[in-house]
Amino acid sequence: MGAWSARHRKTAVFGWLLFVVLAAFLGGLHGSTKVTDSEMMPGEVARAAKILDEAGIKTPAGETVLVQSAALTADDPAFRAVVDEAAAAVRATGKAADLRSPYDTGAVSADRHSALLQFTVAGEDREKAVENVPAVLDAVAGVQAKHKDLTVEEFGEASSGKWFQEQFSNDFQRAEWTAVPLALGILLIAFGALVAAVLPVVLALTAFIAAGGLVALSSGLLHTSDDASSVMLLVGLAVGVDYCLFYLRREREERAAGRDAATALQVAAATSGRAVLVSGVTVVVAMAGLFLTGIADFQAMSFATILVVITAVLGSLTVLPALLSMLGDRVDKGRLPLLHKLRRSDAATGGRVWNALLTPVLNRPLAATVLAGGLLLGLAAPLLTMHTANLTFQQQLPKGNALVATSQRIEKAFPGSPAPATVVVKARAVDSPEMKQALADLRTRALATGKMHEPIQVTVHGAQNVALVDIPLVGTGNDTASTEALEALRGDVVANTVLKVPGTEAPVTGSTAGSHDFNEQMSRSMLPVFGFVVAFAFLLMLCSFRSLGIALTAVVLNLLSVGAAYGVLALVFQHGVGASLFGTAGVGAVESWVPLFLFVILFGLSMDYHVFVVSRIKEAHDRGLATRAAVSYGIRSTAGVVTSAAVIMVGVFAVFGTLSMQSMKQMGAGLAVAVLIDATVIRAVLLPAVMSLLGERNWYLPRWLNWLPNLSHGESFPPVTPAAPAPAGLHLPDGQSAGGARV
Structure with missing residues (x-):
């Protein structure tokens, strides 16, 4: 793909522009079909x-x-x-x-x-x-x-609804206008040149625009939602910039090492291009797990994210090589001399910070594994106390909001009245004497429980044979008292009154019922989604690296990263520890959909770093380096890229952590913390330590798995980069250096 794009530069670039314009235009012309209420929620x-x-x-x-x-x-x-x-x-x-x-x-x-x-x-x-x-x-x-x-x-x-609509629109615009300049600024520091910094942002934005059009075009078949647009921007900007960053940095490194332009592109396509493809497929597989929830909003988010990731991968593997071929060394135009010099000086060794971290880790891998693993398990500990719930209106909005104050006053004076349960009675003849008596009995029996109260309102739609009965429940709407009242209404009151009339249906709806049914569905979905994502990620790593050790390490390290993120989420947003740093307060619960959503997103995005770093380690090992030397070379040579990519992701996600609604804060902050942990503790400490401990067992593949397809690139490019100095105290085998070249 990279070679074709380099040979057909104009076709690739103008083809991409045509694709983006057509997708956006046709999507706008078609419009978006949104998920309906009946699709949005499960159960009754x-x-x-x-x-x-x-x-x-x-x-x-x-x-x-x-x-x-x-x-x-x-x-x-x-x-x-x-x-x-x-x-x-x-x-x-x-x-x-x-x-x-x-x-x-x-x-x-x-x-x-x-x-x-x-x-x-x-x-x-x-x-x-x-x-x-x-x-x-x-x-x-x-x-x-x-x-x-x-x-x-x-x-x-x-x-x-007016507040949510206006706030959602304002927050979404603020996220766009904050995240894009932030990513651009970080890339400017990473590359030290304006043109190189602008390229990833432009490609990520065009991928997001094209994917938005494709989502709208396909919304007639799979309905979309406002949440899907937010998630598509969040993930699309993060992965789009990262994929271009991986590719561009490798091409620049090869040029700096003395390769000609064509060979540098060829090396970047065969190495970083492959890593981008594997990372993209992993994110797609992980996001596909959300289809197992059976909830339309999750399916819409999954589909939108899959489209934006596929579009970002396509752009990175086609139009980026074409642009690099066109620009040549002019990609370094607009240099900031100090930043450019600093970047080049750190490219070979990984910089002082990474050297300071990596040297003791490789010298004492067992101690590093125990300490880092213990830290992650400690961060994950609050997960054991995590309580999930559909957050109430009061919990979702910022403290001091006028609507929240009003709703609290109403709730205090009239418990349950702001959000009553509604019994939707569908009968053969709703005006029949038998049904009228059943509706009267429903009111009487509801009040007799002591868990429901007046005013109970009955609205009869005779032509449709449907009656709506609004019954206020005790409690706050999502507490134990409200849940017990709902169970009494469904299991006793409704079952022994209107459902006694033959041919009658009477599902109970309302905010409390919606929260209860949603949580039940989430609980049922958790195991299938987790199993699907973990199993397919493991298989993908196994095929990509043809190594049982690499695949197991990837899964275990990602699970540790997700567990630590869950612990921080519970600690901050449920218990309120450090919540002020995120501009919020503990609300006693984590939004019920956030943990599952975080797991899927994080498992996909964590593979970005893992695939990129391990690909470079395997590349060095395939050239003849021993595992410890290959680990040293791989970590150091990717340190700058991983740091830049992580800072971009953390920055983009942190922007969403500043939004007004509690669920968006939890999602953004959870993602930002998890990526930060993944790029530091996992990639800088645990990954090199574990791989050093495993040694040559990292590359073990049982004979009975030799039938697996070989997805590694088949080309071998001799190293031209001068050997990086071995870190102090790191003893390499005879004839080898940490830089990957034979002495």
């Missing part, structure tokens, strides 16, 4: 959404206005006047429907100091309701401005 929640979809019933966005006073009660005329004024203001907007006074519904708190005005926001779907809600919010704010001695605040699905 999915069945409830499907019943509503089939019946054509659009669940309106519910809103509430809290009127609260420390001095007045709901029975005082002044309090009632404010409630009436708020109702009139909301009605006057023309954007509200089904307005219900607390004096009609009984939505008055037990202490009589709070009342809830309930209504729905006009709009055939949630997106339209979000567009309509600003007028209502302004009207309520106007009433609050007139009555500062009372609390008059609005909260509901439309107002919270």
Whole structure:
């Protein structure tokens, strides 16, 4: 691929540009089809959404206005006047429907100091309701401005949806505008030249644009989501820049060593190009594991990531060689003399920091293995206490948010009311006397449990034979009390009332039900996903390096890295230790989808470094170096690239750790910490130490596995780089040097 691209430079470059433009244009023309509610969630929640979809019933966005006073009660005329004024203001907007006074519904708190005005926001779907809600919010704010001695605040699905929509858009834009200059700055330091630094960023961005178009084009077959776009940017920018970095650095090293331009490209294609291909396939295989979750949003994220990785690999292996062939040594244009000189001086030896780390590790590999392994196991220890849950609205948003404060006041005065459970009853004849009695019994039995309370609202859609019963649950929505109330509702109340009527379905939905069903699905998916990813990564490493030791080492080291990341995640975001460093506080739980998602992403991305470093070690070993000498050479010669790639990934992921929503913070911070651990403790200490301990056993392949395909490059390029000095105290076999050349 590299040779073809170098020979057909214009075809490769203009073909790539045409591909990017066509994919983006056709994708924009086609538009994106988003996942539906019935696809988004598993279990009873999915069945409830499907019943509503089939019946054509659009669940309106519910809103509430809290009127609260420390001095007045709901029975005082002044309090009632404010409630009436708020109702009139909301009605006057023309954007509200089904307005219900607390004096009609009984939505008055037990202490009589709070009342809830309930209504729905006009709009055939949630997106339209979000567009309509600003007028209502302004009207309520106007009433609050007139009555500062009372609390008059609005909260509901439309107002919270508006916040999430605006914040998601703002955060996404901020991530783009922060991550790209950050990557460019790091590459400028890594290469010491402007042109060389710009190339990886441009190729990564064009790969992201093309992949976005392809995702939109295919969304008719596999629906996409907003989360998929975020993850595609996150992973696409990280791997796209890294792949180009690996390739470009190797080509520059070969040119600096004295090879002609054509041979340097040939060496880069056969070595780093192969490493990029293996890394890309590993990420694709790892991300494919998310399809086993059975959750549409995860499948959308998986598919989008797979497309952006394939596109990034394709660009790195085709258009990059063509551009390098066109530019030649002009790729070093725009040099920053000091940085360029520093980069060249560190290229052969790996720099002072890496030398200081590597020398004692190779001299005392057993001690290094025990110390580094102990450190990682210590970091992983909090994993044993990890509690996962679908974070509530209050947990997701930053502290001090006005909507959070309002929802907490409503929850305190009316436990469970902001997010009631909804029983979706589909019957043969919903207006039959038998069903009417069953619905009445449902209300009575629910209240008798003591775990559900008023106001219970029944909405009957006679034409569709569907009834919706909203039942507030005790608790906060995702605590033990709420879960027990949900189980009582499903297992006792519903089963012994409406389900006694023949031909009736009655799935229970709502935020508590959604969280419970999602967590159950995550628990069931964990083992199949982990098994799939680990097994296929092991097989891929086995085929790529034809070594049982390398494949086992890769899997074990990656599992240690993921375990340490999980421990840090639990320590910071669940228990709050060091949470202020991430601009947050401990919320008592880790978002339920984050651990599984982190595992898949990290297992794929960790292979980037592993494949790149071990490929260089194997290359040296194949030339005749003993394993310890090959390890020394491989680690030192890739140190600069691994450092630059890791800093870029950590920087990009850390940007997502600064976003507003707790789940995005956890994802970004978890990825950043894991990559940092992987590029330092794993690659600089554990990998060389373990490989040194194993010695020639690293390359062992049982005879019965000789049938495995040989995916290593078949060309041998004699080294021209002068031998790097052996580190102090490292004794190499006779006739060998740490630089990889025969003495």
